[in-house]
Amino acid sequence: MPKAFVPLTQFVNESKSIPREHPLDQPVARWTEEEVLGEEVVEAGVAILRTRGCYWSIKEGCSMCGYFNDTVPGGVSNDMLHSQWEKIRHSLKGKRYAKIYTSGSFLDPTEVPLDFANDVMSDMADMGIEKVLVESLPEFVHPKHFNYSNSPKIEIAIGLESSNPVVLDKSVNKRLRWPHFVKVCKTAHENGAEVKAYVLLKPPYLGERDAIEDAVQSATDAAPYVDKISINPVNVQKNTVVEKLWFRNEWTAPWLWSVVEVLERCKDLPAKVYSDPTGGGTRRGAHNCNDCNGQILDALKEHRLGHGNLKGLECECRSRWEVLKHQSSYRRNGAEPHGYRRGFGNGRRF
Amino acid sequence: MEPLAHEGLARLLQIDDSLQTPHVISREDLTDTQDLISGGTIKIGKPVDLPPKPLGLDSNKAPYLQLSEEIAVLDHASSLQPQKLVEIASHFRKEAGYSRLLYAPAVEPSDIPILAYLGVDIFDDLNVELRSATGWALDDGSWTKVNIKTKDLQSQNQEELERWLLKIRTSIMNGTLRELVEVTSLHNPRVAQILHYSTSLLIEKGARRTVMIRANNLSLENPSVVDFQQRLLDYVPPAKNMVLLVLPCSARKPYFKSSSHKRFYNTIKEVDNYLTLHTVSVTSPLGLVPRELEFCYPAAHYDIAVTGDWNASEVQMLREQFSRLKPEKHYLRAIVHAGSSSRIITELLRERKVDTIDTESEKPSSFEGLKNLQEVTRTAIAEIPVLSSKDRAKGEAIGLAKFQYGESSPFLTESEISGHMPYKLRCGDLATISPRVGGLGLTLTGAVKYASNGGPSVTAEDFKLVGDLFAVGVKSYDGHWVIGDQVVIKQNGKVTGVGFARMNPEEMLSMSRGLAVEVRHHA
Numbered sequence: 089m090p091k092a093f094v095p096l097t098q099f100v101n102e103s104k105s106i107p108r109e110h111p112l113d114q115p116v117a118r119w120t121e122e123e124v125l126g127e128e129v130v131e132a133g134v135a136i137l138r139t140r141g142c143y144w145s146i147k148e149g150c151s152m153c154g155y156f157n158d159t160v161p162g163g164v165s166n167d168m169l170h171s172q173w174e175k176i177r178h179s180l181k182g183k184r185y186a187k188i189y190t191s192g193s194f195l196d197p198t199e200v201p202l203d204f205a206n207d208v209m210s211d212m213a214d215m216g217i218e219k220v221l222v223e224s225l226p227e228f229v230h231p232k233h234f235n236y237s238n239s240p241k242i243e244i245a246i247g248l249e250s251s252n253p254v255v256l257d258k259s260v261n262k263r264l265r266w267p268h269f270v271k272v273c274k275t276a277h278e279n280g281a282e283v284k285a286y287v288l289l290k291p292p293y294l295g296e297r298d299a300i301e302d303a304v305q306s307a308t309d310a311a312p313y314v315d316k317i318s319i320n321p322v323n324v325q326k327n328t329v330v331e332k333l334w335f336r337n338e339w340t341a342p343w344l345w346s347v348v349e350v351l352e353r354c355k356d357l358p359a360k361v362y363s364d365p366t367g368g369g370t371r372r373g374a375h376n377c378n379d380c381n382g383q384i385l386d387a388l389k390e391h392r393l394g395h396g397n398l399k400g401l402e403c404e405c406r407s408r409w410e411v412l413k414h415q416s417s418y419r420r421n422g423a424e425p426h427g428y429r430r431g432f433g434n435g436r437r438f
Numbered sequence: 439m440e441p442l443a444h445e446g447l448a449r450l451l452q453i454d455d456s457l458q459t460p461h462v463i464s465r466e467d468l469t470d471t472q473d474l475i476s477g478g479t480i481k482i483g484k485p486v487d488l489p490p491k492p493l494g495l496d497s498n499k500a501p502y503l504q505l506s507e508e509i510a511v512l513d514h515a516s517s518l519q520p521q522k523l524v525e526i527a528s529h530f531r532k533e534a535g536y537s538r539l540l541y542a543p544a545v546e547p548s549d550i551p552i553l554a555y556l557g558v559d560i561f562d563d564l565n566v567e568l569r570s571a572t573g574w575a576l577d578d579g580s581w582t583k584v585n586i587k588t589k590d591l592q593s594q595n596q597e598e599l600e601r602w603l604l605k606i607r608t609s610i611m612n613g614t615l616r617e618l619v620e621v622t623s624l625h626n627p628r629v630a631q632i633l634h635y636s637t638s639l640l641i642e643k644g645a646r647r648t649v650m651i652r653a654n655n656l657s658l659e660n661p662s663v664v665d666f667q668q669r670l671l672d673y674v675p676p677a678k679n680m681v682l683l684v685l686p687c688s689a690r691k692p693y694f695k696s697s698s699h700k701r702f703y704n705t706i707k708e709v710d711n712y713l714t715l716h717t718v719s720v721t722s723p724l725g726l727v728p729r730e731l732e733f734c735y736p737a738a739h740y741d742i743a744v745t746g747d748w749n750a751s752e753v754q755m756l757r758e759q760f761s762r763l764k765p766e767k768h769y770l771r772a773i774v775h776a777g778s779s780s781r782i783i784t785e786l787l788r789e790r791k792v793d794t795i796d797t798e799s800e801k802p803s804s805f806e807g808l809k810n811l812q813e814v815t816r817t818a819i820a821e822i823p824v825l826s827s828k829d830r831a832k833g834e835a836i837g838l839a840k841f842q843y844g845e846s847s848p849f850l851t852e853s854e855i856s857g858h859m860p861y862k863l864r865c866g867d868l869a870t871i872s873p874r875v876g877g878l879g880l881t882l883t884g885a886v887k888y889a890s891n892g893g894p895s896v897t898a899e900d901f902k903l904v905g906d907l908f909a910v911g912v913k914s915y916d917g918h919w920v921i922g923d924q925v926v927i928k929q930n931g932k933v934t935g936v937g938f939a940r941m942n943p944e945e946m947l948s949m950s951r952g953l954a955v956e957v958r959h960h961a
Binding site for chain 2: 259
């Protein structure tokens, strides 16, 4: 494993806090959303299981990840997992696509027991679900962790975050290495699974332009080995390094224009590249000026579902974004003055 | 690099013929590198390397500055918490030394004066570019939205920013940077907070000013003012069993030179045993100024708008001053003859259980007022043992020396004290009164004793000292001082001069140009 960058490791550990208590028999959340399956757009059922959580977040964690807030430090018993599943399976009825998230790795057998995972998968296959998405750290992508007796088609989402070791070490605090990522992508494909990669846009400390370049480069690097790439603009989650930097105004969430630029520059890659910004349009998520957030988020959704392209988007704030992008690497951090996206205009109204 | 002037922690540096700091660079002076870590270069006269970017670091933890060979960068200067920023500022020179220029990227024009005051040398126009792009015009450090889209708003704003920096440099040269910072703090809570928290740092490390304090309500926090008040903490009047006489301040400084104070003096001089009266003037923002300290900075160097009203914070300041001076311990009784401030002073003294007589004169220097004063003093000091002028002079010298030289002061006052206040007071052949020093100025003999009693000293190279001592000739230093303090010059182990420090201790060693000690006496 590559060596840790000690100041960041400390910073991550100091930012964390013990998650508050949650009911163990309830999933974290469940909802439905539109998703592409093959050539069609279908309703997908999404659920987040409440589990012990990501082993890495217990040891150190990533600078932008606050999913540990939804975990149960002592772990969740098999019974409780089953009663969570009972609640989830109702909402999956009639769906063809399911996304089963945990606040960690679904393929980590110490987090999601193998026999529970096996039950869940065969249950979903019986319900007529065609494809299921699970997330995992690359270290758990091993055939013995997903050779279920009966299951829908498996799609494994891996957080690549960046292909640049500097970003991984000094910004994200993730000890992932590129050759290992390539290896697990091959393993997954050989065992009949699809791979989706998450690429971060604007991890902490990075300025707007460096962030765009890094995301484009990472997507370009990853495209030959994966089926889909999701560009994830960093959003501000509770009790993380990102939140601290954001409170101190040393970093701000990326512009939606940056998301658009990354997608435009990645449109000819061999893998499908799209983005569904978490918290898009809010101060904690990717946003532009108040006037165009909705328009661009709609365009991103159409683009994700394969209905449209990102051409012809215009707003007054685009030129501001250009100016900022131009000077961002001289600013030495990821911040910009308060209110710049709105043109310092229409201040507080009471 | 040659320091031309100091104020607070700010330095006016001559870099080359056409370049002085605090300096603002434009974006064209910066270059970038492809990788994420390295900082690129900055052009200050010539391009020099910037330190790496603060990737993965916690800005709340030391070391706070990123260092390259010639530049130290204070990242996040525009967003650091005011208290944190001041704490970091106290480490600036420890981390960066004096030979590196301190650069604060992407700060607002309104933050530039206070940052310069705390020691930042280089600024840039990145935020100005963002403002220009959104149609705002810079005017005297603040922003105005302009409706007409001016094509060259950017260049116009850049020029204005240059002018703003020129104003800051001029202020440092004239010793009025404090006033400029106070003006920018008026409606800027962030600057006001930084200014508030920086008082003790400025007292400890800031250069002493010798220019007038143009006072206002903000001046209660002026480091020179606070320092003056704090040093009164263990002040003792010239003799025991004296009577406190509180007089109003005067526009003319030092007060004893003013026409009103001359009249007061001529009035009380006619009373027997008038030497037992100890005159203390009441003033804002300093509070209380004993007669023998009237020479000291800033008692002789301030000016304030006189309103005749005391606001709550000024009354509180006076109350604190009285608690430092402890009049109930040192004086038999008090006479208050301070015109419109009499009522407040009398109240404050009675709060402290001092036997207080108010002369109740609305106009203290009028004929009636003076007559009143004379009568009151005559009865008040009638039965007090006689105080000789010699004893009083000795007491005054002790008080003044202690105020100026602190714990090492006995070396001065153990000598024979002669003359009397104000101008003729001497401590043997060690020190004489000097308005330039603002109190007792050391002679060469005094300097020898001062150095052996723990006074700060500068060791110079071996050459014949004829005029001032420049930084290039400084070999080492001993002790601590702030700019404006008296320091002793040693050469070959012998004391060869004494004068005012014009650079910080470590700075004298780092600089190869510039005035280090302004010499008053040399061998």
